Amino acid sequence: MFIKNCLTPCSQIKPIEVDSSIRKAISHLRTLRLDTIPVVDSAQSFAGITGYSYIMKYLLEQEDAHIDHHKWDQPISAALHPIRPLHILDDFEDTLPYCTRYPFVPVVEEDGETFAGIVKIGDIEKALTSTYGHEVEGVRFLLGVFIDMPHQLEQLMNAIKPFDVNIIAIASFDAGESYIRRILLKVKSTPHIQEMEHALERKGFRVLNIKHQ
Known part of the structure; x- marks a missing residue:
């Protein structure tokens, strides 16, 4: 923008x-x-x-x-x-x-x-509210990831692709430590939340929080 x-x-x-x-x-x-x-x-x-x-x-x-x-x-x-x-x-x-x-x-x-x-x-x-999809109903995943993890977004997309979910927002930001970042992923409501959590963890992401909004 x-x-x-x-x-x-x-x-x-x-x-x-x-x-x-x-x-x-x-x-x-x-x-x-x-x-x-x-x-x-x-x-x-x-x-x-x-x-x-x-x-x-x-x-x-x-x-x-x-x-x-x-x-x-x-x-x-x-x-x-x-x-x-x-x-x-x-x-x-x-x-x-x-x-x-x-x-x-x-x-x-x-x-x-x-x-x-x-x-x-x-x-x-x-604009920030829109970027984070704050006013759109869905499920919010807060993920932790090491900055040296290669192809982070590609790995994330591959993890959730099998569940055919609509993505509302993805945003990456510092976690306050030089070697860790956070990724906010928000998707439309889905019955596959637990399966998505496990798939993300298998790809190396740490699922810190899941919230329905």
């Missing part, structure tokens, strides 16, 4: 321009009921992000901590937070490091500058 597949385009976001005043930025945030918003320049190139927290941080860090009405008329560029945007052709998983730090992921067009839109954290969650 590419970022462009879950992009909210800039036409739906209404970013604020970098030369707008802090006062206008706050009004914009209030109108859109947002806490953070992308900022662009006059050429619609991505400049950074701003929001209530960045504005207050800027105002409170001034030598004169007194906030008078003149400070609200300063350009929002003074309260701009720099953030590296992703490219519209980047892979979806490149969005994941942003999830814990920002409310959205800014994305630029192929030229590397023009603001294309954002990927919302909610859209990232939906």
Whole structure:
């Protein structure tokens, strides 16, 4: 999946321009009921992000901590937070490091500058839910495997092929140890669960957990 597949385009976001005043930025945030918003320049190139927290941080860090009405008329560029945007052709998983730090992921067009839109954290969650088949009923196998086991997925497929099951999801991830990985296998409900468990174990997989979802 590419970022462009879950992009909210800039036409739906209404970013604020970098030369707008802090006062206008706050009004914009209030109108859109947002806490953070992308900022662009006059050429619609991505400049950074701003929001209530960045504005207050800027105002409170001034030598004169007194906030008078003149400070609200300063350009929002003074309260701009720099953030590296992703490219519209980047892979979806490149969005994941942003999830814990920002409310959205800014994305630029192929030229590397023009603001294309954002990927919302909610859209990232939906994509991950779909990847793991979380909302689809079935049987979930959690498998353990050594990383030096050759042809892991081929062995897995050969183990379950005789049971003619429909696969909902397969995902592989680290187990926290350098020599072990986990494989999540989710299939449609089947009466052959115990036979599948034995077949997987014969192929060298350790069946850690089986859960009906």
